[in-house]
Amino acid sequence: MPLTARNGATYDDLCALPDNVVGEIVNGELVATPRPSPRHALAASGLGGAIWGPFQGGKGGPGGWWILDEPEVKLGEQFFVPDLAGWKKERLPSLPEENWISTPPDWVCEVLSPKTLRLDKTRKMPVYAEFGVRHLWLLDPLARTLEVFRLETGKWLLLSIHGEAERVRAEPFDALEIELSLLWG
Numbered sequence: 393m394p395l396t397a398r399n400g401a402t403y404d405d406l407c408a409l410p411d412n413v414v415g416e417i418v419n420g421e422l423v424a425t426p427r428p429s430p431r432h433a434l435a436a437s438g439l440g441g442a443i444w445g446p447f448q449g450g451k452g453g454p455g456g457w458w459i460l461d462e463p464e465v466k467l468g469e470q471f472f473v474p475d476l477a478g479w480k481k482e483r484l485p486s487l488p489e490e491n492w493i494s495t496p497p498d499w500v501c502e503v504l505s506p507k508t509l510r511l512d513k514t515r516k517m518p519v520y521a522e523f524g525v526r527h528l529w530l531l532d533p534l535a536r537t538l539e540v541f542r543l544e545t546g547k548w549l550l551l552s553i554h555g556e557a558e559r560v561r562a563e564p565f566d567a568l569e570i571e572l573s574l575l576w577g
Contacts, residue, residue: 406471414462417471418515425507428475431577435533436461436475436503438575446568447478453567456481457498464492467523472516475531476501478564496520499527499564506534521546527564536576538562 401422409415413424428436440461446453458479465472477497484495500520502512512530520528521543528548530539537555540562541548554560557573 403471414473415471416473417469418511418519419470423511425511428503429505431533432475432503432505434577435531435575436501439501439531439570440476442570442574443476443478443565443568447565458484458487463497465497466492466494467496467519470519472519474500474516475503496523496525498525499529500525501529501531504530504532504534517548521548529562531575533576536572538572 399420401417401420403417405422406415406417409422409424412427414427415422415424417423440459444459445451447455447457448459449455458481460477462473462475463477465474465477471492474497477493478499479493479495480498483498484493487493502508502516504512517528524543526543528541528543530541531537532539535555537553538560539553540551542551542563543549552560552562554562554572556576557571560570560572561568562570
């Protein structure tokens with residue numbers, strides 16, 4: 393449930409929001425939600441930490457990616473703040489100087505919470521598909537699940553659902569085994 397919703401929102405509206413909220417512009421509406429809970433932040437931080445070394449740092453993995461926590465992503469006139477996002481460096485050779493990145497990510501992970509679940513699934517997922525984001529993960533720390541999607545002919549294909557203490561290899565990071573129990577605390 394958003395704290396604020398207003399049609400015709402601009403980037404200036406995002407900048408005017410207080411620091412204790414995450415602001416996005418979704419289909420012309422300014423949407424502000426509370427900062428993530430500690431359980432949400434733990435899951436996002438744990439996943440980002442597991443992926444960063446091998447895929448951005450090239451330590452024990454292939455490298456070649458930018459992996460960012462809560463980047464501002466500009467998709468057309470919309471501004472999203474996914475919990476995690478990744479770009480292959482061949483598509484985004486360097487990070488921009490602006491606050492936002494206008495190249496659609498190759499991978500997005502949204503960590504679901506009761507306040508953002510509907511927004512993430514019904515409003516943001518279709519926009520990610522429209523802009524060609526190839527891979528989407530939905531991580532739910534309350535249900536202790538990871539849903540893995542791939543974009544196929546403009547639609548999300550659910551590849552797998554994992555839970556609890558499973559060890560997971562999921563595209564596009566299937567070179568790495570992720571122990572889900574470490575994400576739940």
